[in-house]
Amino acid sequence: xxxxxxxAPILIIAIPLVAAFLTPLIGMASKKARNxxxxxxxxxxxxxxxxxxRDVVINGIHxxxxxxxxxxxxxxxxxxxxxxxxxxxxxxxxxxxxxxxxVSLAAAIYSLSHIANETGQTRFYTLLLLMVTGGFGMMFTxxxxxxxxxLEIASISGGALIAxxxxxxxxxxxxxxxxxxxAIAGLMVLFATGILYGxxxxxxxxxxxxxxQYTTLDQIALALLLIAFAMKTGMVPLHLWFPDAYxxxxxxxxxxxxxxxxxxxxxAFRVCFTLYGAVIDAPVVGWILIAFGLLTMFIGVTMAxxxxxxxxxxxxxxxxQLGYMWLGVGVGLAVLGxxxxxxxxxxxxxxxxxxxxxxxAMYKPLLFFTGGALFHLTGTRDLAKMGGLAHKMKWTTILYxxxxxxxxGIPPLNGFSSKILIYESVYQFNPIFTVIGIIVSIxxxxxxxxxxxxxxxxxxxxxxxxxxxxxxxxxxxxxILAAGIIFITLFPAQIVNWILHPAxxxxxxxxxxxxxxxxxxx
Amino acid sequence: MTHILESGYAFWNPIVWIIVFIVVLxxxxxxxxxxxxxxxxxxxxxxxxxxxxxxxxxGERHIRVGNIYWGFFETLKxxxxxxxxxxxxxxxxxxxxxxxxxxxxxxxLLIAGLAK
Numbered sequence: 001x002x003x004x005x006x007x008a009p010i011l012i013i014a015i016p017l018v019a020a021f022l023t024p025l026i027g028m029a030s031k032k033a034r035n036x037x038x039x040x041x042x043x044x045x046x047x048x049x050x051x052x053x054r055d056v057v058i059n060g061i062h063x064x065x066x067x068x069x070x071x072x073x074x075x076x077x078x079x080x081x082x083x084x085x086x087x088x089x090x091x092x093x094x095x096x097x098x099x100x101x102x103v104s105l106a107a108a109i110y111s112l113s114h115i116a117n118e119t120g121q122t123r124f125y126t127l128l129l130l131m132v133t134g135g136f137g138m139m140f141t142x143x144x145x146x147x148x149x150x151l152e153i154a155s156i157s158g159g160a161l162i163a164x165x166x167x168x169x170x171x172x173x174x175x176x177x178x179x180x181x182x183a184i185a186g187l188m189v190l191f192a193t194g195i196l197y198g199x200x201x202x203x204x205x206x207x208x209x210x211x212x213q214y215t216t217l218d219q220i221a222l223a224l225l226l227i228a229f230a231m232k233t234g235m236v237p238l239h240l241w242f243p244d245a246y247x248x249x250x251x252x253x254x255x256x257x258x259x260x261x262x263x264x265x266x267x268a269f270r271v272c273f274t275l276y277g278a279v280i281d282a283p284v285v286g287w288i289l290i291a292f293g294l295l296t297m298f299i300g301v302t303m304a305x306x307x308x309x310x311x312x313x314x315x316x317x318x319x320x321q322l323g324y325m326w327l328g329v330g331v332g333l334a335v336l337g338x339x340x341x342x343x344x345x346x347x348x349x350x351x352x353x354x355x356x357x358x359x360x361a362m363y364k365p366l367l368f369f370t371g372g373a374l375f376h377l378t379g380t381r382d383l384a385k386m387g388g389l390a391h392k393m394k395w396t397t398i399l400y401x402x403x404x405x406x407x408x409g410i411p412p413l414n415g416f417s418s419k420i421l422i423y424e425s426v427y428q429f430n431p432i433f434t435v436i437g438i439i440v441s442i443x444x445x446x447x448x449x450x451x452x453x454x455x456x457x458x459x460x461x462x463x464x465x466x467x468x469x470x471x472x473x474x475x476x477x478x479x480i481l482a483a484g485i486i487f488i489t490l491f492p493a494q495i496v497n498w499i500l501h502p503a504x505x506x507x508x509x510x511x512x513x514x515x516x517x518x519x520x521x522x
Numbered sequence: 523m524t525h526i527l528e529s530g531y532a533f534w535n536p537i538v539w540i541i542v543f544i545v546v547l548x549x550x551x552x553x554x555x556x557x558x559x560x561x562x563x564x565x566x567x568x569x570x571x572x573x574x575x576x577x578x579x580x581g582e583r584h585i586r587v588g589n590i591y592w593g594f595f596e597t598l599k600x601x602x603x604x605x606x607x608x609x610x611x612x613x614x615x616x617x618x619x620x621x622x623x624x625x626x627x628x629x630x631l632l633i634a635g636l637a638k
Binding site: 176177185214216220222224231237240281285383387388411417420421446460461462490493 | 539
């Protein structure tokens with residue numbers, strides 16, 4: 001077991017990558033064997049992720065040096081700096097990888113029925129596994145250039161998956177927009193990496209974090225990195241592509257795309273706290289994040305209330321909820337230089353923001369999956385053409401209600417736990433921000449009630465009398481996420497103490513991250 | 523093992539809330555049990571009554587999404603007019619926003635850096 005955990009960082013990336021290329025080969029022989037390969041590989045990866053995360057929380061940061069005689073040998077004999085690719089997993093990366101493993105598994109199970117009638121299923125699963133590889137790579141890499149590479153892997157496979165259902169015109173448009181936006185964001189990340197490499201002669205995040213001076217070029221690189229990742233997360237006003245792309249993808253992929261947004265948020269946190277942590281103008285960057293976070297919350301939700309397309313409606317809500325995370329972490333960053341305020345409410349605000357990422361990763365894919373189930377049954381995304389579907393979709397209705405109560409922050413569900421942490425800590429920073437947060441929550445509930453009434457309530461409509469119910473594997477995919485919601489609902493304190501505080505501390509304590517590579521406390 | 527989540531000013535215990543919720547459900551069930559015993563499902567008792575008039579078909583009486591919160595949208599008409607303006611659907615505009623926001627953020631950081 002110890003050897004397995006030592007090799008876990010690379011296995012978690014390599015298993016889905018190898019499975020991605022095996023999928024077409026096995027798919028030629030048997031569809032069932034191909035599907036089994038996808039599910040089994042993701043189950044095994046999820047097991048490795050949980051084992052690794054447990055070990056990280058107990059024993060501290062894991063490093064894995066590719067090509068070294070031992071994974072911990074970050075600096076080869078005779079060298080002053082690392083020259084090999086290093087994977088570095090702290091509590092923050094472990095936290096994000098847990099989310100990614102659960103959602104990708106749920107999405108793969110959901111896809112078994114959701115895309116059962118589509119052509120090109122083998123390509124779908126290959127791309128899905130490549131996307132999983134890209135996501136884990138982004139979370140585990142300790143190297144800026146590899147961050148760019150894994151971002152590209154996740155983006156290209158994501159774009160192809162958005163355009164997967166080629167019989168619809170809007171999927172091609174959505175896929176095209178996603179690829180253009182991702183390519184521009186990726187190029188900016190590459191440009192910023194080049195700026196930093198040119199100055200400090202290294203691509204390793206820990207080494208760069210130790211050497212960074214915050215020169216004018218560093219400031220430009222920070223802006224490029226931050227805004228590129230912010231655009232990928234759908235931060236307002238860079239969100240415009242988000243509903244166009246997310247609403248047309250198969251629902252299982254939309255659920256996964258939400259987590260790739262989280263991976264980009266992780267990258268932004270890594271840049272702000274670890275890479276630039278020692279030199280960053282924390283109050284200024286913190287306030288930038290807070291301002292954009294508030295805009296994202298409010299504009300996201302008001303646009304959501306307005307929507308009549310169920311998947312666009314869900315997409316705007318995904319944007320709005322991301323605002324809470326930026327707000328919580330922004331407040332933490334704004335007071336990073338003040339240990340008193342950081343201890344009083346900064347750490348709680350960050351934990352609340354990170355907690356909201358976890359909750360969002362459970363209820364948002366669940367809601368997207370329910371939207372996908374509505375599309376599966378009715379063949380339309382237009383809420384105006386729906387009604388009375390609770391008669392046909394009892395399980396989906398219950399799961400939608402769970403997701404709705406959770407996203408709206410209604411107690412006792414998990415959304416409330418993270419929102420109360422954000423509200424109360426942010427209140428001490430500025431009470432108006434909490435008021436805005438509560439208004440956004442009310443609007444969220446109002447808009448989900450509207451969609452609920454439109455799609456599920458009322459008498460059974462004649463046009464849907466003969467349709468069959470939602471297939472079992474789609475229900476199983478949704479139940480996995482609903483079980484996650486219930487678990488977090490029942491044990492919020494344990495989640496905060498075991499996972500979220502270590503994750504927030506990993507961001508604050510950049511010295512540990514650097515020390516794991518260099519062996520020297522800066 | 524404590525279920526209490528400390529949140530700065532206050533605390534949150536979902537177990538207490540769930541117990542209260544279950545008690546409320548039991549009370550509601552108690553009142554429901556005391557209701558009309560003569561109620562018969564799928565008879566005239568359950569038919570919709572609209573002043574004796576003809577009841578429209580299911581599709582016609584369902585309030586569709588476009589009619590919900592009409593007053594809200596009417597009140598915020600100007601807000602929505604402004605907020606919908608950048609949502610052009612044109613990728614060139616999206617990229618322009620990206621360039622503009624990156625430039626403004628870089629400027630803010632540079633000015634803040636100079637002022638330091």
